[in-house]
Amino acid sequence: MTPTLSRRGFIAAAAATLAAPSIARAQIAGSGASARLVVIGGGFGGASAARFARIAYPWLDVTLIEPQSRFVTCPYGNLVLAGRLGMNDITHSYDALRARRVRVIRDWVDGIDPVAKTLRLRTGATLAYDRAILSPGIALRWGAIEGYDEAASQLMPHAWVPADGSQTSLLRAQLEAMEDGGVVGISIPANPFRCPPGPYERIGMIAEYLKKHKPRSKILALDAKDAFSKQGLFQDGWKALYGDMIEWVPLSKDGRVTRVDPAARILETEFGTKHKVAVANIIPPQSAARIAIDASLADASGWVPVSPRTFESKAAPGIHVIGDANNGAPMPKSGYVANSTAKQAVASAAALLRGESPPDAVYFNTCYSHVGPEYGISIVGIFRPTDTAIVEVPNSGGISPRGDLPDQRRFEALYADAWYRSITEDTFG
Amino acid sequence: MRRAAVGLLLALASFAPASAQAPLLTAQACLGCHGPGAIGQTPIAGLAGRPAADLVAAMTEFRANQRPGTIMGRIARGYTDAEIAALAAHFAALPPGGAR
Numbered sequence: 001m002t003p004t005l006s007r008r009g010f011i012a013a014a015a016a017t018l019a020a021p022s023i024a025r026a027q028i029a030g031s032g033a034s035a036r037l038v039v040i041g042g043g044f045g046g047a048s049a050a051r052f053a054r055i056a057y058p059w060l061d062v063t064l065i066e067p068q069s070r071f072v073t074c075p076y077g078n079l080v081l082a083g084r085l086g087m088n089d090i091t092h093s094y095d096a097l098r099a100r101r102v103r104v105i106r107d108w109v110d111g112i113d114p115v116a117k118t119l120r121l122r123t124g125a126t127l128a129y130d131r132a133i134l135s136p137g138i139a140l141r142w143g144a145i146e147g148y149d150e151a152a153s154q155l156m157p158h159a160w161v162p163a164d165g166s167q168t169s170l171l172r173a174q175l176e177a178m179e180d181g182g183v184v185g186i187s188i189p190a191n192p193f194r195c196p197p198g199p200y201e202r203i204g205m206i207a208e209y210l211k212k213h214k215p216r217s218k219i220l221a222l223d224a225k226d227a228f229s230k231q232g233l234f235q236d237g238w239k240a241l242y243g244d245m246i247e248w249v250p251l252s253k254d255g256r257v258t259r260v261d262p263a264a265r266i267l268e269t270e271f272g273t274k275h276k277v278a279v280a281n282i283i284p285p286q287s288a289a290r291i292a293i294d295a296s297l298a299d300a301s302g303w304v305p306v307s308p309r310t311f312e313s314k315a316a317p318g319i320h321v322i323g324d325a326n327n328g329a330p331m332p333k334s335g336y337v338a339n340s341t342a343k344q345a346v347a348s349a350a351a352l353l354r355g356e357s358p359p360d361a362v363y364f365n366t367c368y369s370h371v372g373p374e375y376g377i378s379i380v381g382i383f384r385p386t387d388t389a390i391v392e393v394p395n396s397g398g399i400s401p402r403g404d405l406p407d408q409r410r411f412e413a414l415y416a417d418a419w420y421r422s423i424t425e426d427t428f429g
Numbered sequence: 430m431r432r433a434a435v436g437l438l439l440a441l442a443s444f445a446p447a448s449a450q451a452p453l454l455t456a457q458a459c460l461g462c463h464g465p466g467a468i469g470q471t472p473i474a475g476l477a478g479r480p481a482a483d484l485v486a487a488m489t490e491f492r493a494n495q496r497p498g499t500i501m502g503r504i505a506r507g508y509t510d511a512e513i514a515a516l517a518a519h520f521a522a523l524p525p526g527g528a529r
Binding site for chain 2: 361382412
């Protein structure tokens with residue numbers, strides 16, 4: 001389906017539904033025979049929602065709106081930096097969703113009217129929905145680190161919002177161009193942010209590349225916090241695999257980067273220390289994506305408060321907000337959580353469209369991280385909603401055991417690769 | 430006769446989107462590693478078509494740290510007996526080769 005054809009078809013369909021909204025709603029109330037579920041955002045949350053809706057609730061009419069023609073995953077981007085994978089290995093098309101009769105529209109959503117239940121698309125069309133799933137991902141808070149704006153990211157890549165993949169490719173190219181003996185500086189934000197173990201997996205994957213090709217180089221990780229996900233496991237692995245190549249500087253030792261000079265490749269920390277590096281990767285502070293902020297769905301934290309059971313926005317009933325954009329703590333902002341909660345949001349939307357109660361819920365997360373060759377670690381979380389919060393099931397989940405356990409590490413590395421194949425099939429397949 | 434059957438099917442179809450049709454949401458979480466259809470993802474084992482009793486035994490042993498594993502003990506401890514029984518029955522009823 002070409003964008004032109006889909007647009008034309010979509011405008012006709014939108015005009016028809018706009019012309020007769022009362023008839024469409026009557027059908028839903030009477031038999032549940034059709035209802036319009038519009039999914040905004042084609043990442044792990046949105047694509048999982050669209051796919052699951054077509055499989056489990058075939059009476060739903062499903063539209064997915066996503067500006068990119070293909071999706072580059074944030075997970076496994078670090079393996080591209082290591083040189084293990086190419087960009088094609090982490091890029092997924094929407095063809096399989098189209099084959100499942102998801103109407104995929106390539107466009108931006110510029111506005112949401114939760115009262116009229118309509119969306120305004122950048123190309124000018126208006127689209128009506130009965131329930132919406134909003135999975136817009138994150139925005140990078142340009143300027144939160146002085147000197148770090150979108151232009152600066154062309155010199156000091158973030159490689160944290162893959163978009164078309166150019167940021168990950170740029171960071172990889174800079175690592176390849178760096179001379180042996182250079183320092184790779186990585187700036188890591190305070191919580192909450194997308195993929196809590198991601199920066200630390202990245203440290204290991206860059207170290208894997210450097211050890212092989214530029215063994216005199218160093219990694220300087222400047223962190224705006226004093227503790228991080230799977231910390232003991234990561235630090236055990238770094239030491240065992242890379243010796244003293246990696247220096248991690250916590251907040252309490254002046255680790256927080258407050259200013260950058262992109263042209264001079266200088267990272268400046270809170271108390272004025274200036275670190276000159278050869279390659280700089282800035283993972284900046286984040287918020288929910290712009291559309292959630294503009295629609296006044298986010299609170300002062302920058303994230304979207306949602307119902308713990310249905311993920312319906314507290315500010316805008318009828319819009320279920322999933323993925324990294326919501327305030328889902330204590331769940332991490334991960335692809336697996338986005339996939340897991342997408343299914344609950346769709347099941348809830350389907351139930352509510354039929355005037356039924358939303359189903360009981362269990363949310364699931366596993367985050368595998370690669371530390372080096374045949375060396376994988378993981379964290380597991382199982383969560384349940386109460387009326388007011390999301391709670392981790394006591395005495396469950398947690399991290400891989402510590403210690404000298406080569407079989408455990410080797411198997412977890414293999415399972416991590418299998419996870420990536422499974423979760424991307426369960427999302428885009 | 431045939432027309433009547435079709436008519437009945439259509440009548441049923443119009444009532445089909447009822448809550449009885451809702452999938453077992455708990456089982457959805459497993460697919461992110463064990464693969465769509467739970468048919469497995471090498472080297473992760475498939476669950477589809479395995480006897481329910483075997484699946485219950487495995488989960489119960491994982492939960493009690495009585496079965497070696499890398500990650501399943503941590504996962505199994507998040508689920509109740511009733512959930513494990515429902516998961517086992519669900520996966521036992523799926524075709525091992527997968528029908529997606």
